[in-house]
Amino acid sequence: MSRIYPSAEAAVADIPDGASIMVGGFGVTGLPFTLIKALADRGAKNLTLIANSAGGRLPDIDLTLLVKNGQVRKVIASYPVYSGRVSAFEERHLRGEIELEMVPQGTFAERIRAGGAGIPAFYTPTGAGTRLAEGKESRVFSGKEHVLESALRADFALIRAHRADMMGNLTYHRAARNFNPVMATAAAITIAEVDEIVDTGSIDPEAVVTPSIYVDRIIKGKPHEIRFD
């Protein structure tokens, strides 16, 4: 069966209420904007989002769409709010409508990596002695306190890459890579939005960043305007 889907709508059509969903991107770069819009249109509710931020830099096209739609139950993130602006997520979180699990960004990335690599948990020095380590097991290695962190997996990963071949081998563009390759490894179904789809064999195997084994569905994304302020 082809991994190339005719549209973003078709690619997200089976995402059910209550799903856990990883969404790639960092700030304004590398977000799968076309898939986010399709998920907002689909309207699946009670979602757990695993994403570096909870939207707010580009509120017309980022995860703010899902938050404003009332589709989000919980967010697992390292950078949920921005300084100098109050997002729809922040308002709803402070009203008690959306749960937040705050994770240091390196721990967040490593928990996802571990989830994709079959490692159930690991010790890290990050966060030891802070409120983000409260309630977690800790252990001293080489005289330094470490915190036990568990792997993260999701039902779906929505990621963005630059180029895909027909099999799903992916390459990325500059800083838009960020969490996308690691999230691709850690979901039951990974859906990639790309700028262009090329013939299998036309990507140099040395240049492949995400091998096809991690990619289930591919759609061609629509161009989006990124505004800087």
Added chain:
Amino acid sequence: MKSGLTRELICMRVAKKFRDGDYVNLGIGLPTQVSSFVPDNVNVILHCENGMMGYGRIAHPEEIDPELVNAGSEPVTLKPGASFFDSATSFAMIRGGHVNVTVMGAFQVSEEGDLANWMRTERGVGSVGGAMDLVSGSKKVIAAMEHTTRAGHPRIVRKCTHPLTGRACVNLIITDLAVIEVTPAGLVLKEVAPGVTAEEVQKVTEPRLIISPELKEMEL
């Protein structure tokens, strides 16, 4: 209160701390501006937690690539020798001790070098980002900050009142008024801004400062 350096001059003073060959991470906020002040004769490789190293100054409008941004989502330029990698690899570099220097913004730094920079208690929510990983993994942590709050209260305090980013992790504090080293004996005042005296710095600093015998005026 005595007025000190502008934010640009704080960045310039921070940039002069770098040594040839340093791999440096610049935190969000004031520190990201440091990239525009690295002296031409010092080869510093800037690492950014969103997955790149070897970027340069903030981009001019005609140079903007929307997918080439620093951790603060500001468009930057690339230098020869740059590379890109994913977030898990980026933080493996950080936790693995490969990044020599981290420059962090700060709400508060304590006498013992505790850092609070991710959440103001009164906001009810914050964003930790990569700060906890950076302070636990980097060889040297520089806190770059304004010496006092807008209301004039000290940010260099006996104990942090905002939630901690890390314990005993800051090595050097660079503010608009002073350069202060965190040592086992306490905070050592090493440099003062032009026109500022040690007494004036002490007045807006909660813990007692040890005056370095080599105290000098900041060179910019």
